[in-house]
Amino acid sequence: MPEAAASFRTASQMSESTVFRTPGETHLGVGAVRMVGPIARRCGARALLVTGARSAKASGALDAVSESLQEAGVEVVLYDRVGREPTLGMVDEARQLARESACDLIIGLGGGSPIDAAKAVAGLFFSPRPTAAHFEGRVSLPDKTLPWIAIPTTAGAGAEATPNSVLINEETKVKKSIRSWAWLAKAAIVDPALTVACPKSVTAASGMDAFTQAVESYTSRHATPLTEGISLRAALEIARGLPRAWEDGGDIEARTAVAWGATMAGIALANARLGAVHGLAHPVGTLCGLPHGLACGILLPAVIEFNLDVAAPKYARLARELGAAGETSSTEAAARAFLAYVRELNARLGVPASLGEAGLTREMIDEIVEQTLPSQSLAANPKPASREDLRAILLAQLE
Ligand SMILES: [Fe+2]
Numbered sequence: 001m002p003e004a005a006a007s008f009r010t011a012s013q014m015s016e017s018t019v020f021r022t023p024g025e026t027h028l029g030v031g032a033v034r035m036v037g038p039i040a041r042r043c044g045a046r047a048l049l050v051t052g053a054r055s056a057k058a059s060g061a062l063d064a065v066s067e068s069l070q071e072a073g074v075e076v077v078l079y080d081r082v083g084r085e086p087t088l089g090m091v092d093e094a095r096q097l098a099r100e101s102a103c104d105l106i107i108g109l110g111g112g113s114p115i116d117a118a119k120a121v122a123g124l125f126f127s128p129r130p131t132a133a134h135f136e137g138r139v140s141l142p143d144k145t146l147p148w149i150a151i152p153t154t155a156g157a158g159a160e161a162t163p164n165s166v167l168i169n170e171e172t173k174v175k176k177s178i179r180s181w182a183w184l185a186k187a188a189i190v191d192p193a194l195t196v197a198c199p200k201s202v203t204a205a206s207g208m209d210a211f212t213q214a215v216e217s218y219t220s221r222h223a224t225p226l227t228e229g230i231s232l233r234a235a236l237e238i239a240r241g242l243p244r245a246w247e248d249g250g251d252i253e254a255r256t257a258v259a260w261g262a263t264m265a266g267i268a269l270a271n272a273r274l275g276a277v278h279g280l281a282h283p284v285g286t287l288c289g290l291p292h293g294l295a296c297g298i299l300l301p302a303v304i305e306f307n308l309d310v311a312a313p314k315y316a317r318l319a320r321e322l323g324a325a326g327e328t329s330s331t332e333a334a335a336r337a338f339l340a341y342v343r344e345l346n347a348r349l350g351v352p353a354s355l356g357e358a359g360l361t362r363e364m365i366d367e368i369v370e371q372t373l374p375s376q377s378l379a380a381n382p383k384p385a386s387r388e389d390l391r392a393i394l395l396a397q398l399e
Pocket of ligand 1: 157210
């Protein structure tokens, strides 16, 4: 297995100790949502339940969570105004409601957006400053946080397993994350049955976010033997389940595979970080008005191609695990087979082949590049990417 030795860690990096962290507990499986009441009871008596305006209600997820909390004797205060992107204003509003209602616990229910909002509400509960002050890095984060529980209803972002909250400044449209290890969830409750109601477009976008996160955490400069194993298996579970879950949303076996993969990718990225796709995807998503996962899916083949000379052994390993290349093929051929596999996966899920088809214009490119350059994700990419490299990647998307 030639790729086994394909590590990007230098000798000095290998001698540095690393740390690996996950949520306090992770419950994963059909019916896991029933665990929320008993877990919440251990953390507090009154929970602020942070969710979106519609999908958690329509799918029955909100009822299932509320019922379990009620049975356990936990009071619920509802904040259901999180939109597609969690804004600083929403976090401020929810923090205030949590304080006024004397909540001692936060629960995030929904896609990545309500979960990231809930995470920030818990993390900043004890801060007297507006969320913007922390977002801009002007003041340090409070030492104390409220406990919080994550219950995803999409299989994608992996936000239930990460210590960062991706927020958007509604005025400047800048999107970035606040990150603190203290912000990891007390519990992640991942119930694949809650994802059954996801429409095809959400299944594709969130699934490609998860797949990209598995791949980028695997090839990250900060990957360790511990995270690499998780990333690899995450990619496999997502690739196995996603096309089936997309074709038949009610296929609970496929939904379960994707749920495992998405949470595992979240655990891997929390500890290993990501790469250039995620560096670019935030400004691309904001400027083109694209869902994050869709931006990731479209950009992934372009970044794989850019990284190919440096990361070929890892892409080859992925191709072999996924059955896209044989054991005897050369590293380069197998890495190219992985690139073809990703393009094919996108095509099967109806993901556009380029950003040009999805709203990118030449005028947006400089702004995207400037916003990408300081990103921590970009810094973790296996191959350093300069301003000119990023411009070239984006320009090629217009062809
Ligand atoms: Fe992502």
